[in-house]
Amino acid sequence: MRGAFHAADLDDALASLQQLGPGLANSALAEALNHTANQARQIVRAEMSDVFDRPTPFTLNSIRVLNARPNQLEAALWIKDDKDGAATGKQFAPEDWVAPQVFGGGRQRRASEAWLRQAGILPAGLFAVPGAGARLDQYGNMQRGHMMQILSGLKALNRSGSDHSATASRRSLRKGHATAFFVLKRGKTPIGIAERRGKAVAVVIAFVRQPQYSERLDFHGVVRRVAENDAQLEANIDKAIADALSGRLPTSFSRRPGGRRGS
Structure with a gap:
């Protein structure tokens, strides 16, 4: 999922750039493209906030x-697609759950679903969604602590060969997770997970068919509108020319991904 920015059909602005000389001209154009790409990033971020239901900061x-560079005059915008599990605890890249919102389609499998399926609790082809008794966080997702309790209580939590499931030890029994959770069935078919605390019983997870998303985030449309806004790019080129003439242009350009520069 990628959108690119480059200068085209801007004869007047490009002619002004050439007056700076070949070295400064390319640097100024690269700076203008990067500024335009960062403006588009802010618009896509605002679009996410509008069309998603309480998106997390990690997603936003x-x-x-x-970034563009003087010798590579193209800037690009995309959704993070590397799986940085060690740093974030995530086993999927943001693109995995944002892409269905852009193109439509089914939701990706979550790690908790993989553990439930591996334990023989979640049937093949079904997905886990919060039930009426699930404890949700401020973003409408199931609280991580509650999910860990469920997985531990059902002895489904085994990460990297280390078993974190509830046991018969006194400490584990005091928490009550080993006896609180049980699998709901319709006949012999599992349909969800319930939690019993005292006399109160609530459905905390329901098993459903793969959730399907419609196209909601117009990522490529936003990028295209910004890229085709000649007036905006010309204004950024004019600013870059002024910065070049006053010696405020960057002296070095990094091609590595950015995302936190001001607009």
Whole structure:
């Protein structure tokens, strides 16, 4: 999922750039393209906030900018697609759950679903969604602590060969997770997970068919509108020319992904 920015059909602005000389001209154009790409990033981020239901900061900050350089006059915008599990605890890249919102289609499998399926609790082809008794966080997702309790209580939590499931130890029994959770069935078919605390019983997870998303985030449309806004790019080129004449242009350009520069 990628959108690019480059200068085209801007004869007047490009002619002004050439007056700076070949070295400064390319640097100024690269700076203008990068500024335009960062403006588009802010618009995509705002679009996410509008069309998603309480998106997490992790999702909103997943938009990346690949900077233009004087010898590579193209900037690009995309959703983070690397799986940085060690740093974030995530086993999927943001693109995995943002892409269905852009193109439509089914939701990706979550790690908790993989553990439930591996334990023989979640049937093949079904997905886990919060039930009426699930404890949700401020973004409408199931609280991580509650999910860990469920997985531990059902002895489904085994990460990297280390078993974190509830046991018969006194400490584990005091928490009550080993006896609180049980699999709901319709006949012999599992349909969800319930939690019993005292006399109160609530459905915390329901098993459903793969959730399907419609196209909601117009990522490529936003990028295209910004890229085709000649007036905006010309204004950024004019600013870059002024910065070049006053010695404020960057002296070095990094191609590595960015995403936190001001607009």
